[in-house]
Amino acid sequence: MPEPAPFLADIAEGPAGGRACWLRAADGVRLRACVWPEGEKGTVLLFPGRTEYIEKYSRPAAELAARGWRSVAIDWRGQGLSARLLDDPAMGHVVHFRDYQKDVAALSEFIVAEDLSGPFFLIAHSMGGAIGLGALHEGLAVRAAAFSAPMWGIHLTARQRPMAWALALAARALGLEHRYAPSTSAASYLAEADFAGNLLTSDPESWAWMQSHLKAHPELALGGPSIGWLREALFETRRLMRLPAPDVPALAFLGSEERVVDPRPVIRRMRSWPRGRLELVEGARHEIMMERPEIRRRFFDEADALFSAFL
Template sequence: MERAPIFEEIARAPEGGAAYWLTAEDGVRIRFAHWPAPPQPRGTVFLGCGRTEYVEKYGPAAAEFAARGYAMLAIDWRGQGLADRLLPDAPEKGHVGGLQDYQWDLHAVIDAADELGLPQPYYIVGHSMGGAIALRAVMHEHHRFSAVAFSAPMWGIATSPLLHPFRIVLANLLGDGFLANNYPPGMNGTTYVYRDSFEANRLTRDPGMWAWLLEQAAKRPELTLAGPTIHWVAESLLECEALAALPSPDLPCYCGLGGAEKIVHTPSVHDRMGRWPKGTLDVIPDAEHELMMEIPATRKRFYDGCTALFDAAGGLDARDPVKAESA
């Protein structure tokens, strides 16, 4: 592993973080970062970011998990952050060959965590697109995770009611057509936080968090990503459809979902969690898409829900976060 840059000045992360370059099995270079384990660590949380995101965005999450006894790492998936961009002539576009390609990235990070001796057991938290990646991962019979948590998982994409019944037909027709590398209608080359005002945004109700995301984009524009390609949307719809046909894994699960969610298809989340025998769905009133960037009460509820699950899965008693930090 080779050390990679990590932009501590925008990360709001615990001290001592380190980032590394990794090469996935198919030759794509990705980046991941981890932060030191707290005393008497209870395990390591793998944070699977959503589309457009990057490791520095989850510095505060590392602090929250550390306060509850857990080390954390975050991943720049292929095509975003400082990982290899997959359209060299248009690196600002969100693009991937297929959604299952992200599994190569996750496998590389698991191997790196083993090599670094990060504390076990391992747990995974998947946000939005990362929720589809995490779900695919834990459906593999030889996965490495003791429990899984989700934040607004992308198990379906919110589309207009008129288009929704035809989404798979359209995905098959357009995903590899001559417009496949173009933006879908309504998307463009501007990153999301510059396209919408705080009042109109669909991510968070917290003005401080919104201002911080703007600051990150201004100081480190190389981390940002614009809209997805038609191909990315098509591949995502097809992966969501494939995942929906599979039974839920025999694994403890906590899923947080905002009551005001507008980005992922919420009926798909309710359907999946309704058939997950060891799963709990926590619908947080009025919360928007990014629970870890939401108002403080929502953030606390989400992190507490995750770590209560992880504590139980690890055979541990839940303890007060302040005590965990100083144990």
């Protein structure tokens, strides 16, 4: 059985019975996963975004449990309480973006070890959307997927884009991979930003809840990405957009005020996804699952309807 890991119940608001375990990826990286076992319909895999952690997905787990689903979530390598990959623990980093697929494989083994029954479905947010799309192409055994602001491109201005690509292409040759990406630092955006004008949510209660996590447990905080992470993310999103859509029913939600991921690849991909549907949400920002109650409810109702159609 997997070794028990810390679960920060003082900040989590998920269904009863949530518990965390340590996992080992194939390359030895220690990861943390969590299962919320309530629910009879099936199991939903929750793929978080960059900087996120299990306890933040306790509310989505509660939304799913209320609709009859059990759920599992993971701290990706380099964030949450999973192993940080650099001497600077505040720097978000990955050596190769496809290393995240080793984390997916470890989560899949955890599901088997926990004897969680299917059918299986996927909810993936932001960077988790890129990892999730890659996992679907590698045969992740889910019947349908719901994406929240998937990172199928990074939001860059017309001026920033050529500079980002030039930096990405030169990063390894110049030994820059372990430096912070331009305009970022060790500071956590969520911990430092004000609610007014923030990029993540228009809901003040959700904003305060997320900030309270980092005040109570600063070890969860993550700052800006490394130049190495930026390089890998640019190449991976370009690779994914050159592939055909997977043969999996899919739903994607995208806010009209999205300024973290690039909306254009999301729109293009969902238009070409034979069994895909895009929901554009007026007034929503990046974190659909942390948005105003009516937006959150709409997302989980639509995901529930999609998944229930394939039971």
